[in-house]
Amino acid sequence: MYYLSRDLYFPPARQASPEGIVAIGGDLSPERLLLAYHNGIFPWFEDDEPILWWSPPERMVLFPNELKVSKSMRNIINRGIFKVTFNIAFRDVITNCRNIKRDGQPGTWITPEMVEAYCELNRLGKAKSVEVWQDDKLVGGLYGIDLGHIFCGESMFSKASNASKIAFIALVKQLEMAGYLLLDCQVYNDHLASLGAREIYREDFLDILKR
Structure with a gap:
């Protein structure tokens, strides 16, 4: 297992462990x-763990033109009961993602340190x-990281039925219009x-990432 030093370096993602851990620490x-x-x-990583850096052998992705919107979701969107905005309440979003209770999860991986780090990236x-x-x-x-051609989704939350789906669909449609891969x-x-x-496969994801 590779332990990070103060140097800004990561071993290649292809060298990850079988479960997908690339490095520890940093x-x-x-x-x-x-x-x-x-x-x-x-x-x-969890609050009581060192920082773990991952690149899983299989990557979950969505190609924008493969988005599936059910008839019921289209009806909800057309009713206009939700308003969607972009990037005007980042801290509120990540805080809700941290605090929302999730089925089968006793806690959250979004640590206070991580909240501040991603708020700085938002700034x-x-x-x-x-x-x-x-x-x-x-x-x-x-919320997520915008690489300019790929958007790396991090977490979502919902306090009303279908609200996170609305956010996801709105994001994908915006990415498609902007030509994201x-x-x-x-x-x-x-x-x-x-x-x-x-x-x-990770190899295919990395190839797209390098375009």
Whole structure:
């Protein structure tokens, strides 16, 4: 296992362990985080763990033209009960992602240190959010890292039925219009699969990342 020093360096993602760990340690400075994402690596760890840097052997991604929007979701969107904004309440979004209770998860991997690190990336224009509002209340959203041709989704939350789906669909449509190659969803889950995301091999993801 590779242990990071103060130097801004990561071993190649292809050298990850079988479960996908590339390295341990280091820090969450903007420079190190951006270097990680540009090399197909992301941090994922619990509050009482050292920083773990991952690049799983299979990557969950969504190609924008493969987005699936059900008829019921189209009806919800057309009813206009939600308002969607982009990047106007980043700290509120990431704080909600940290605090929201999730089925089968006793805690959160979004540590206070991580909140501050990503808020700094937002200040630098590298981390962005999508907000969903209902009756002027923030009821859903997501955030991630914008690489210019790939958006690396980090987390989402929902306080109203379908609010996180609304955020996801709005983001994908914006990415498609801007010519992005894909939305990186990192690891598999059924919720994302229902929206059209699928797994591709790490090698294929890294090839797209380097375009």
